[in-house]
Amino acid sequence: ATPTEEKDLVIVGGGVAGYVAAIKAGQEGLKVACIEKRGSLGGTCLNVGCIPSKSLLNNSHLYHQILHDTKNRGIEVGDVKLNLEQMMKAKDTSVSGLTKGIEFLFKKNNVEYIKGTGAFADEHTIAVNLVDGGETSVRGKNIFIATGSESTPFPGLEIDEKKVITSTGAIALKEVPKKMVVIGGGIIGLEMGSVWSRLGSEVTVVEFLGQIGGPGMDAEISKNIQKTLGKQGMKFMLNTKVTQGDDSGETVKLDVEASKGGKAQTLDADVVLVAIGRRPYTAGLGLDNIGLETDNRGRLVIDSEYRTKIPHIRVIGDCTFGPMLAHKAEEEAVAAVEFLTKNYGHVNYNAIPSVMYTHPEVAWVGQNEAELKEAGVKYKVGTFPFSANSRAKTNLDTDGMVKFVADAETDRILGIHIVGPNAGEMIAEGTLALEYGASTEDVGRTSHAHPTLAEAFKEAAMATYGKAIHY
Numbered sequence: 001a002t003p004t005e006e007k008d009l010v011i012v013g014g015g016v017a018g019y020v021a022a023i024k025a026g027q028e029g030l031k032v033a034c035i036e037k038r039g040s041l042g043g044t045c046l047n048v049g050c051i052p053s054k055s056l057l058n059n060s061h062l063y064h065q066i067l068h069d070t071k072n073r074g075i076e077v078g079d080v081k082l083n084l085e086q087m088m089k090a091k092d093t094s095v096s097g098l099t100k101g102i103e104f105l106f107k108k109n110n111v112e113y114i115k116g117t118g119a120f121a122d123e124h125t126i127a128v129n130l131v132d133g134g135e136t137s138v139r140g141k142n143i144f145i146a147t148g149s150e151s152t153p154f155p156g157l158e159i160d161e162k163k164v165i166t167s168t169g170a171i172a173l174k175e176v177p178k179k180m181v182v183i184g185g186g187i188i189g190l191e192m193g194s195v196w197s198r199l200g201s202e203v204t205v206v207e208f209l210g211q212i213g214g215p216g217m218d219a220e221i222s223k224n225i226q227k228t229l230g231k232q233g234m235k236f237m238l239n240t241k242v243t244q245g246d247d248s249g250e251t252v253k254l255d256v257e258a259s260k261g262g263k264a265q266t267l268d269a270d271v272v273l274v275a276i277g278r279r280p281y282t283a284g285l286g287l288d289n290i291g292l293e294t295d296n297r298g299r300l301v302i303d304s305e306y307r308t309k310i311p312h313i314r315v316i317g318d319c320t321f322g323p324m325l326a327h328k329a330e331e332e333a334v335a336a337v338e339f340l341t342k343n344y345g346h347v348n349y350n351a352i353p354s355v356m357y358t359h360p361e362v363a364w365v366g367q368n369e370a371e372l373k374e375a376g377v378k379y380k381v382g383t384f385p386f387s388a389n390s391r392a393k394t395n396l397d398t399d400g401m402v403k404f405v406a407d408a409e410t411d412r413i414l415g416i417h418i419v420g421p422n423a424g425e426m427i428a429e430g431t432l433a434l435e436y437g438a439s440t441e442d443v444g445r446t447s448h449a450h451p452t453l454a455e456a457f458k459e460a461a462m463a464t465y466g467k468a469i470h471y
């Protein structure tokens with residue numbers, strides 16, 4: 001439909017930040033329009049990020065487990081075959097179900113969905129190039145920028161999403177590459193590396209730093225998961241940088257050397273996954289037309305109420321500060337709308353969990369040991385291994401541990417770090433504890449059902465202020 005009336009709120013970008021803000025604004029009774037250019041809602045997360053990657057992680061894990069981890073459980077299986085096309089179809093079904101679900105929620109909450117690319121014509125007007133051809137424009141009393149992020153390119157390697165890929169290519173390969181090299185051992189590198197390693201690829205991860213997992217992962221937890229992923233067949237080259245790449249041949253050649261300088265060698269791969277981070281995306285948004293600038297990392301600058309220097313224009317999600325996570329974008333969307341309708345909103349940036357969906361999963365919230373040391377905070381540590389947890393033992397899935405860091409004097413929880421089965425679900429309890437300012441004793445004295453993996457969580461808390469029972 002062609003928008004005619006001025007809206008209370010116009011949102012550019014229909015990713016997690018944009019669509020959640022649109023629904024919330026609709027619920028609050030605002031007249032709202034959301035402009036999205038990709039032809040489907042949900043942004044990176046639903047279309048090419050969180051959702052398709054988790055579908056492939058789940059099904060590749062099942063496949064790998066059926067191949068390697070059934071006999072000792074008393075299950076004899078016959079011929080196991082990979083049908084990659086079907087695995088991709090299952091992924092596509094999950095994606096389309098969810099993106100269409102958001103369209104339904106837009107209708108339910110009276111959000112006008114404009115399919116097109118938006119750019120500032122002036123401080124209150126967004127000009128839109130419609131996906132189906134033609135142009136329109138929409139005026140907003142308030143405007144939210146929620147244009148997200150894109151993967152950071154690697155200089156000298158041209159992305160064709162077939163031989164040299166980003167995560168977008170990594171969720172859509174047509175066959176299992178014989179050899180895959182991943183540049184960057186952060187979350188994307190390890191999640192997508194895991195998928196293709198489980199499906200039979202020989203995966204080598206080249207990481208510039210001395211540990212895998214990307215920013216925020218506790219060093220002890222990082223070592224722990226590296227060991228387990230190594231047992232699953234992934235290879236790691238840490239403290240190593242790629243100096244140049246050559247993608248002109250049938251395979252891709254990468255020259256690598258020690259980060260601090262050293263012996264060089266050349267790696268050969270059928271597919272190279274570039275996973276060295278993501279950067280804010282604001283191209284073509286017409287920021288110049290309204291005099292808005294980005295900082296040296298491409299982020300739109302905002303105050304504590306998500307306002308740019310033009311107060312009725314706010315920014316949420318990946319294209320501004322903070323971790324590039326869907327649930328962070330979602331919290332910001334709700335808070336930014338509440339600033340409009342109620343004059344207050346709140347996001348606790350100290351209690352945003354991170355989860356890496358490998359097997360086992362890694363999850364954390366709050367600060368890690370290195371961060372506390374740097375800040376000069378005196379802390380104590382308590383840990384509990386899943387090898388001593390009854391449920392993990394019955395599941396024959398005992399790799400990993402739970403670790404608490406708490407203030408040495410007050411026992412207040414400062415961080416929780418888990419590597420283990422279901423860590424991503426378990427961290428919700430940790431996040432709640434952190435949000436409520438709990439001590440480890442509060443958690444240790446809370447009854448946890450038996451036999452559950454969550455008992456490892458309770459016992460790690462007990463080990464922080466006293467002693468665990470089962471270890």
Ligand code: FAD
Pocket residue numbers: 012013014015016017018035036037038042043044045046048049050051053116117118119146147148149167168188281283284285316317318319323324325326327328329
């Ligand atoms: P985006 O989701 O990027 O949405 C921005 C939208 O704006 C896009 O759809 C884009 O088309 C649109 N847009 C841009 N410019 C314009 C314009 N001018 N006009 C109209 N539309 C425009 N996070 C997690 O929390 N958990 C995960 O498991 C997870 N897995 C991930 C896996 C992968 C492979 C990737 C790449 C990311 C993953 N993330 C995950 C990160 C998550 O996807 C992002 O943090 C999240 O999508 C950010 O939401 P956003 O709305 O800020 O941006």
Ligand code: NAD
Pocket residue numbers: 183184185186187188189191206207208209212213214215240241242275276277278323324325354355356357
């Ligand atoms: P990242 O920042 O997590 O990791 C990038 C890694 O690449 C770092 O370890 C860095 O040291 C390394 N690196 C950078 N330059 C390098 C170079 N030249 N050579 C070798 N290594 C290099 O970034 P990512 O894995 O690309 O993920 C991007 C974003 O997407 C992250 O913000 C992440 O939070 C988000 N994401 C989240 C999830 C999740 O929540 N499960 C999943 C996927 C992506």
